[in-house]
Amino acid sequence: MATLGIDLGGTKIALGVLEGGRLIQRGRITTPREGAEAVLQAMIAAANEALAEAGAPVTAVGVGTPGPIDYERGVVVFAPNIARFRDVPLRARLEEALQRPVALENDANAAALAEHHLGAARGAASSFFVTVSTGIGGGLVADGRVWRGAYGQAGEFGHLTVLPGGPVCGCGNAGCLEAVASGRALARDASYAYAEPLDTPELFARWRAGEAKAARIVEAAADYLGQALADAQKLWDPEVVVVGGGVALGGGEVWLERVRRAFERHAAGWRTAPLLPARLGEDAGVIGAALAARALAPEGP
Amino acid sequence: MATLGIDLGGTKIALGVLEGGRLIQRGRITTPREGAEAVLQAMIAAANEALAEAGAPVTAVGVGTPGPIDYERGVVVFAPNIARFRDVPLRARLEEALQRPVALENDANAAALAEHHLGAARGAASSFFVTVSTGIGGGLVADGRVWRGAYGQAGEFGHLTVLPGGPVCGCGNAGCLEAVASGRALARDASYAYAEPLDTPELFARWRAGEAKAARIVEAAADYLGQALADAQKLWDPEVVVVGGGVALGGGEVWLERVRRAFERHAAGWRTAPLLPARLGEDAGVIGAALAARALAPEGP
Numbered sequence: 001m002a003t004l005g006i007d008l009g010g011t012k013i014a015l016g017v018l019e020g021g022r023l024i025q026r027g028r029i030t031t032p033r034e035g036a037e038a039v040l041q042a043m044i045a046a047a048n049e050a051l052a053e054a055g056a057p058v059t060a061v062g063v064g065t066p067g068p069i070d071y072e073r074g075v076v077v078f079a080p081n082i083a084r085f086r087d088v089p090l091r092a093r094l095e096e097a098l099q100r101p102v103a104l105e106n107d108a109n110a111a112a113l114a115e116h117h118l119g120a121a122r123g124a125a126s127s128f129f130v131t132v133s134t135g136i137g138g139g140l141v142a143d144g145r146v147w148r149g150a151y152g153q154a155g156e157f158g159h160l161t162v163l164p165g166g167p168v169c170g171c172g173n174a175g176c177l178e179a180v181a182s183g184r185a186l187a188r189d190a191s192y193a194y195a196e197p198l199d200t201p202e203l204f205a206r207w208r209a210g211e212a213k214a215a216r217i218v219e220a221a222a223d224y225l226g227q228a229l230a231d232a233q234k235l236w237d238p239e240v241v242v243v244g245g246g247v248a249l250g251g252g253e254v255w256l257e258r259v260r261r262a263f264e265r266h267a268a269g270w271r272t273a274p275l276l277p278a279r280l281g282e283d284a285g286v287i288g289a290a291l292a293a294r295a296l297a298p299e300g301p
Numbered sequence: 302m303a304t305l306g307i308d309l310g311g312t313k314i315a316l317g318v319l320e321g322g323r324l325i326q327r328g329r330i331t332t333p334r335e336g337a338e339a340v341l342q343a344m345i346a347a348a349n350e351a352l353a354e355a356g357a358p359v360t361a362v363g364v365g366t367p368g369p370i371d372y373e374r375g376v377v378v379f380a381p382n383i384a385r386f387r388d389v390p391l392r393a394r395l396e397e398a399l400q401r402p403v404a405l406e407n408d409a410n411a412a413a414l415a416e417h418h419l420g421a422a423r424g425a426a427s428s429f430f431v432t433v434s435t436g437i438g439g440g441l442v443a444d445g446r447v448w449r450g451a452y453g454q455a456g457e458f459g460h461l462t463v464l465p466g467g468p469v470c471g472c473g474n475a476g477c478l479e480a481v482a483s484g485r486a487l488a489r490d491a492s493y494a495y496a497e498p499l500d501t502p503e504l505f506a507r508w509r510a511g512e513a514k515a516a517r518i519v520e521a522a523a524d525y526l527g528q529a530l531a532d533a534q535k536l537w538d539p540e541v542v543v544v545g546g547g548v549a550l551g552g553g554e555v556w557l558e559r560v561r562r563a564f565e566r567h568a569a570g571w572r573t574a575p576l577l578p579a580r581l582g583e584d585a586g587v588i589g590a591a592l593a594a595r596a597l598a599p600e601g602p
Contacts, residue, residue: 125451150426150574156571159570164463164525234454235439271452
């Protein structure tokens, strides 16, 4: 059985056909900037092409999308970073156009599912996936399935309050993890401290070169991430924690070790799950979307 | 079908026979102070008495205990507040003495189970229970069952870091919710601020009388609790939140409303679960232990 996974992002739409544990086909297009209808048409065209060229019968389609989803109605409430993408009945539109059952899943949840079944968390009974990139997201997987929460909000790890009274976050709260440890927060703090525009790769380069100011910024963010991971351990207690995303990749093993030390310090009296780097990289979104579709296929999950 | 619930506490051991949704018998003894063997003997005697006097056949026994449990081996790793209670093979000892299957459950988890099935969270698909008393504990229930986590640590809500660099907690971490918002923390802060020993009831009395210093202390603690509840909402996303325990009871509706406002402020961009006062009071522990035992009974849960 093969399923098609679609990862809808702000700059690109990635597609892949998953059979067993392997992507047997991949595709990628640029996300149109003309609003929801253009995005839908581009997705449908790319998906039809992928279905036609897939070397195996594709029984179902899964889509990972950023932002909140109304799972019951199959509607994307809104997608941050995609212009005019609000209240889009994505499931119904795709089911009609592709003539197959369609599953929607939050993109961080989809990546969590992928790392759980086919990536770093393989074999664990439960796992917590964190992606640290422009923003910070997360996903909880237990008993093989994503735990979405009662209101579809579970895994909104980037919005845990780690510094009460800290920088105001896009969500409206102050001191969110995302507001002190995401790529955007790092770039904000670096640009302020150096009084010139500085992006995350340049900040990491200066940190590696041993600059004290860069180290203060990078390490403070790693410490807050460790603190929030300790919160997740005490509250939900996953068997393993997987960390992915551009900032994690940029920080590498030295950064991850710093996160690990903060994690263990804040979880002083408790056991901490192994902290593992993500394995599937950019494929996680597509693979996870394809895995989400398996639950819909006639043969079951 | 009836089951016996036992709630092992630092000062008392409460017992109750649960049939359907009702306690048909109750008992209570003082917790012996002479160590694990004395506690065990007292529990067995009280349980045998309860079993003999129960008006219905009792098929299984559940015990709620404070502190960490090795669920696989049925061993209480240690019980805070009970002298010399370490590595006690409680399940095996009770099964032998009572001739019935025995289930162990963390006491906060047991109370969470009780409020979920028979208390304030009745009818919800998932619920998060928080008890604010001398310490702060929690329990997660979904699909009718306690989520214990991979290492039996789930629901350790009192140890989320809410104030990095704040007061050092008994667990070794700094700025835990418990270290700024529990009954012990309130008494510590009140005694310091007033330069005389002050307990929680007296602090609440001064708060109600309109004393500014008392209000500062009580309200700051309520705000931290709301902040941590917002973390739980974003990470695990329960359908309802139930708040119980002595401090919650002492604070009453005015205190809970203050917690609710902080909860909503910190969960700015998200939906918040209804925040409900616990309904079962001191019975929650016994009822939850008896509910945990139902899973063992021949007729199933």
